[in-house]
Amino acid sequence: MRTVRAFAFDAYGTLFDVHSVVAECRKVTPEAEALSTLWRAKQLEYTWLRALMGRYEDFWSVTDAALRFATRRLNLRLDPAQHARLLEAYLRLEAYPEIPKMVEALRGYPLAVLSNGSPRMLEAVVEHTGLKPHFAHVISVDAVRSYKPSPGVYALGPQRLGVPREEIVFVSSNSFDVIGAKAFGYRVCWVNRAGAPLDELGMAPDATVSRLDELPKALGL
């Protein structure tokens, strides 16, 4: 097994809880869970479709469009201020509570965020959560105008970290991202908080944890 020399983390769902938008959704509808879930599903779907069509728009625009679709489908009539407040919840997501413990245990390793988020969105959320000092690199797919799981996106990790892909542990809670990162050639750890089944795409992570602070032990560090 190659030495681990660096870590790259997915952002949304991995470091930051996307369902912390549920609280904001509750202010506009009793169907807050349904809105949050549909919004997230469409957000991902739109990234895949735009990447496949070669019609990139940044993640802020995609997240906005996904919210418009979700509210229309659920027959919610939001005024522009309500819509804006929901969208802005993405700039103030909560970080998972075990992160300080994980960061402490990984002291000495360069840590990166590698995310679909636009540079502005990522900057805002790492600042808001106080994680900024711990991540040497905050890498947005925007640099290549495509989305995960496109290999060109994952290639940004080794390029920016200056470390070969096999020596970087890529950490994600999103099954499709785990598979995309593995297909690219990272060493991969899946944060499977909900005990979900892995997607059936012919690829499996090297390690699986249920919380981020289990990472060092799961990797034998």
Place this chain on the structure above:
Amino acid sequence: MRTVRAFAFDAYGTLFDVHSVVAECRKVTPEAEALSTLWRAKQLEYTWLRALMGRYEDFWSVTDAALRFATRRLNLRLDPAQHARLLEAYLRLEAYPEIPKMVEALRGYPLAVLSNGSPRMLEAVVEHTGLKPHFAHVISVDAVRSYKPSPGVYALGPQRLGVPREEIVFVSSNSFDVIGAKAFGYRVCWVNRAGAPLDELGMAPDATVSRLDELPKALGL
């Protein structure tokens, strides 16, 4: 407006009712609707993810994998024969009942099927439904080893029909397919049977119908 010289139809959900697998699902679970819906959602998701990763496998394999995932997530334990019977339902989907009337009204125009389906799956279902004599071309994405909405897939239509894209009407019930076809440059008709909202991807069809036999009138033919 350019003359209409040919038609290309999506297969699954457009000519053939994918939820006719529900009857088969009912034989294995009381949650037949949930199984059918999750199976279909994962089937599409896996086509997008495989196309983006550059890891094409044909639609039979993807449909098989999506069924494995869906049954695991719903905690259904199917024996291999039950699994095979569900999968084979894709070879015997029902055609929508208004198709004979539509085919009659479009007599004289070359008609094509342009589908994610593998050549074997498409051959089986056009044969089973008796539609084979009406479609001059049955075109599978397998020729380019990618999936909708990749532009390379849509390019197969003008190539095989020998007609410029602007003079082909592309017909689909799937919102993402409507948008992909429009982005490519077809004239596009959306068969919106359920009155669903259009996906928010910055693209709209030229015409919308609720049944296939409304097609000639909607296009002013």
